[in-house]
Amino acid sequence: MSTVKLTIDGQEVIARQDSSILQAAKSAGIKVPTLCFHERLNPIGSCHLCVVEVDGKGTPVEACKTPVADGMSVVTSSDMLAGMRRKSLQRLLAHHPLDCPICDKAGACRLQDLVFELGVRADTYEEPKDRVEVAYATSLIKYWRDRCVYCQRCAAACREIKGVGALEFVETDGVLELTVDPEKCVSCGECLQVCPTGALTENLSPLKARRFVGKKVATTCTYCGCGCQIELNVLDNRVASVIGRGDAAVNQGSMCVKGRFGYEFIGSDQRLTTPLIKRNGRFEEAGWDEALDLIARRLNKIKSEHGPDAIGGFSSARCTNEENYLFQKFMRAVIGTNNVDHCARL
Amino acid sequence: MTNPFKDVLNSKVILLTGTNTTANHPIIANYIHEAVTKRGAKLIVADPRKIKLVDISEVWLRPRVGTNVAWINGLMHVIIRDNLQAQAYIDERTTGFDELKKCLAKYTPKYVADITGIPEKDLIAAARLYATAGPGSIFYAMGITQHTSGTNNVKSLASLAMLCGNIGIEGGGVNPLRGQNNVQGACDMGGLPNVFSGYQVVTSEDIRDKFAKAWNVAKLPDKVGMAVTDMGNAAGKTIKALYIMGENPVLSDPDSHHAAKGLASLDFMVVQDIFLTETAKLADVVLPSSCFAEKDGTFTNTERKVLRVRKALDAPGAALEDYRIIAAIAKRMGYPMEYSNSSAIMDEINALTPSYGGITYARLDKEDLVWPCPTKDHPGTPILHVGRFARGQGVFFSIEYQPSAELPDMDYPFVLTTGRVHWHYHTGTMSRKGTALNRMYPEALAEINEEDAKRLRVADGDYVNIVSRRGSIKVKAVVSNMTDRGVAFVPFHFYEVAVNQLTINALDPVSRIPEYKICAVRIEKAA
Ligand code: SF4
Ligand code: FES
Secondary structure: OOEEEEEEOOEEEEEEOOOEHHHHHHHOOOOOOOOOOOOOOOOOOOOOOOEEEEOOOOOOEEOOOOEOOOOOEEEOOOHHHHHHHHHHHHHHHOOOOOOHHHOOOOOOOHHHHHHHHHOOOOOOOOOOOOOOOOOOOOOOEEEOHHHOOOOOHHHHHHHHOOOOOOEEEEEEOOEEEEEEOOOOOOOOOHHHHHOOOOOEEEOOOOOOOOOOOOEEEEEEOOOEOOOOEEEEEEEOOEEEEEEEOOOOOOOOOOOOHHHHHOOHHHHOOOOOOOOEEEEOOEEEEOOHHHHHHHHHHHHHHHHHHHOHHHEEEEOOOOOOHHHHHHHHHHHHHHHOOOOEEOHHHO | OOOOHHHHHHOOEEEEEOOOHHHHOHHHHHHHHHHHHHHOOEEEEEOOOOOHHHHHOOEEEOOOOOOHHHHHHHHHHHHHHOOOOOHHHHHHHEEOHHHHHHHHOOOOHHHHHHHHOOOHHHHHHHHHHHHHOOOEEEEEOHHHHOOOOHHHHHHHHHHHHHHOOOOOOOOOOEEEOOOEOOHHHHHHOOOEOOEEHHHEEOOOHHHHHHHHHHHOOOOOOOOOOOOHHHHHHHEOOOEOEEEEEOOOHHHHOOOHHHHHHHHHOOOEEEEEEOOOOOOHHHOOEEEEEOOHHHOOEEEEOOOOEEEEEOOOOOOOOOOEOHHHHHHHHHHHOOOOOOOOOHHHHHHHHHHHOHHHOOOOHHHHOOOOEEOOOOOOOOOOOOOOOOOOEOOEOEEOOOOOOOOOOOOOOOOOOEEEEEEOOOOOOOOOOOOOOOOHHHHHOOOOEEEEEHHHHHHHOOOOOOEEEEEOOOOEEEEEEEEEOOOOOOEEEEEOOOHHHOHHHOOOOOEOOOOOOEOOOOEEEEEEEOO
16 A cells, blocks of 8 residues: 655655545544544544644544545644544534533543543533433443434444444434334444443443443453453442443444443343252252362272263363363363363254 | 464455354454455455354355365465466475365366355355455464364364465464463363373373472373263263263263263263353362463463463352362362462473473563463564475365265254354353343353244244254344344253253264254254
8 A cells, every 4th residue: 555745734744645645644643533533433523623724724633534645744733633633523513412410420431531632611502402212222231312413423333333323313304313123133232332422322231330430350251262352340240331432443343232232141130149059959058168178089990980981071162271271181180180171062 | 373363454364264254253353354344455255154244255165064174275266277376385284185186176166066065166266365365364263173074174274374475474374263261271271181281292202201209299191081072972881980070071072961871981081160060060069260360471372472460359158260179179289380370380481391381470561472482582473384384385285075974964954053152151150140241141042043933934033943853952043144044043042941962972083073063953843
C-alpha cells in the first residue's frame, strides 16, 4: 500500500493512502474528539464532532470519513472548530436528558466525557413532549430512547460486526427512529457494548454497580473455544455485569449472548457449597476431612485389590490448564494409570 | 487451529464445513463475516444444515449427512482433473500424491452426486473457487469429527488444503473449531490416555523417565490408557472406580441410558463439580469446586493462544479450587503435592512441556502467547507449518468413502443429528442455571424440514416422539428449512429431553469419537 505525505497542525505525517484524516492524526499522536466513530466500523459521520479544517476547502470536514491526500494541510484545533464542536454537542444535549445520576453508564459515558472536556452546558434541553417507553426486541437489553444521541453505532455494529442486521435507523418526517427486528435479534448485546451513552443498557442484573464502583477483573470467558477476553464487574462478591475487553486481540470487544448474559450460574443458589457423601442412597453433607479421607481410603483399596487400571479419571475441558495438568499428574503418578481422558470428543 | 482466527481476514476463499459457526463460535463467525463483506473473500459452505453464514456464501453444498469423504474427494478430483493443484508445493513438501490421484479417479462429480446429493455443477464451482481464489482457509467442527469416519474426514480436509498449497501460509490453514472453552488446553495438558502434557507419549521410556524423575515416583505406567467412551463401556466391569472432574457424561455420552447404567454399577465414583449434575447424582462422593470466576489459571483457546483466567470472586460456602482438591486427595493417598498457587503449577508445566516452555504468567500479563513457545524469549507460533510441516513431509492420505454406522431404513427412516444452539452450552449445567439464556431458548426444539412435517402432519410447535433403536424422546418441533428433507436436528443441552438416549455408541476407530451426527430414527406426532 502506497503512502502519502500531509501536514497536520504543522506536523509532517506519513499515512497510508487509504487512511482517513482521523487515522493519520491518531498515528501522529494528535487527538481529535469523536463520538460516533468506532475503530471496527466504517465511518458513520453522524456526530460532526471530528470536524477539522483542510486547506483549500471552504468549510470544515469530518476527519473520520475524509480520506487523506498527498500534500494536504490539516488544522485540528481552532476557535472556529471548538465553537462548531460545542454547537454539535449542544444540539445533542437539547434532546438528551442529563439524568446521569440514575444512568448505568455514568462514569463510563463518552457523551459525559465530551461534555466535561468541551465545557458545554445543557441550557437548551427540551423535555420530550411524550415520553414513550420503546421496548427492545429482547428482555435482556433496555433501550432508553431519550438518551439516544443517534450516533448509529449500534446499528452499524449489528450489521457490520455481527452480520445480524437486526437494528436499523428509519427516518420518518425528518425524525430518526431506532427499529429492532425481534426475529433477527439474538441478544448478543454488541449494541450496548458500542453505545457511547446509556441509551442501551443491560436489563438482567438485579445488582446495580457502576463501572467505577465495582471491582473490575480482566479474565477469559468460560463458554466456548473462542476465549473472549472479558471484564467482570464485581460488587459484594457478585458479578454485576460482563463486558468485552476492547484492547484484546482475540475478540476486540465483541461477545455473544452466552458470554455477556450467561453469568447468572456463578451466583446460583444451586451451587454446591459443601462435600456430599451418599449413605443408604441419600446424600448427606460432610466436611472436607471426612470426604477426602473416604476417597483416599476407597481409591487405595480398589487400587490394591484390582490394580491401578481399575481406576479411571475424567479431566475437564472446563477447568484450567493448571488443573488439567495436575489431574493427569494425579492419575499417572498417584494412582498409576493412564486411564485419563476428557470429553473433548463429545 | 493451524492459523489464528483473525488471520481469516487474509483469506481470499473460506471453506466452512460441519460447523454452525454463528451459534457455536460467534467471534470466529464475526471475522468470517468481516472477511467476506469487507475484504472480498468468497465463502463456500458445505453443510447439511442451512446455517446463517449460507446467506453470504458464494456456493452452498448440502451433502447428505455422513458423506463428507465423498464430497471432499470430489473437490480434489475436480481440482486435479482441471490441473489446478499447487504442483510446486506438492512436489516440494508432500508425499503420497500419486496414490491420492489414483484413489480419486472414481470420484467424478457424477459419482459424488449420487452419494452426496450435491449437484455436479455446484461441486465443480466450489472446487474451482477453492483452488483458484488465492489463500484459502478451512474451518470445521464437530459436524466433521463426530462420525465413525471422523478421523478420515479430517485427513481428507488436510489433503484438500495441501493440494492447493494452503497450509503454512497467511490466510490459509485447516482450522478445527474446538467446542468447549478449554478443550485445547485439556488436550495440551495431557488429559488424554496416551500422552503427558505437550503430547509427549507415555509409551516412550525416555519421556516416562523424565516425568518420573520430576514427579519423584519410581515409575510411571507405560500402557496407553482407556478413552472416556471406553471407560464408560467398561464401568462396572474392568473399571471399578471413576474420579470425574467437571464433566457430565450421563448427558453428553452417546446412548446415555447405557452410560448411566455403567456408572451406577461402579464400586466407587467421585464427582467434583459446581452443580449437582445428572452424573454427580450417581456419585458416592460429590466435591464442590470453583467456577472460572473464582480461580486463577489459564485457558488455551482454539487458536492455541494461552489466556489468563483471574479470580474475581470467592467461591460459595466450602467450595474449593479444583487444583486444591486434587492436591488434597493426593496428599491423603500418601503423595505430597504442594503448590502455593496456580502460577507455581505453571512453572512445573514450563519445565516439563517443551511447547509451553516459555509461557509464564509474567509474560501473559504483557503479551499474547500462542504455543509452541519453547523458551522465555520465544515469540510464540501463531501459524503452524510455515516452510515445512512439523513432521517433515506432509502426507496425502488416500481415503475411500464409507457409509455411516447406522443408516435410515424402513423402520427408522429419518437421520437424527445433534448439536448446540446459540443460547446454550453443552449439557446446560451453566447456561441453564440463570434466567437470561432460558428466556431466549427455554426448551429443546427439534428442527424438522417443512416437507417432512407436512407428510407427518406435524405443525410448528407440535410435540413429536423421536424414536431410535435405543430410546425415545418427546420434544417440541420447529418446522423450517434449516435441516434437509429426511433429517432432524435436536440440541443436547436439555436433561429433560436427553437426546443422547437415542444416539449410537459407534466410535471412530482412531479418535474414539462417537457418531453423534448421524443415527436412524422415526418421528411420529405425539399424542
Ligand atoms: S463470549 Fe461467546 S464467543 Fe466469546 S468465548 Fe464466550 S461463548 Fe465464546
Ligand atoms: S466521529 Fe466523525 S462524525 Fe462522528
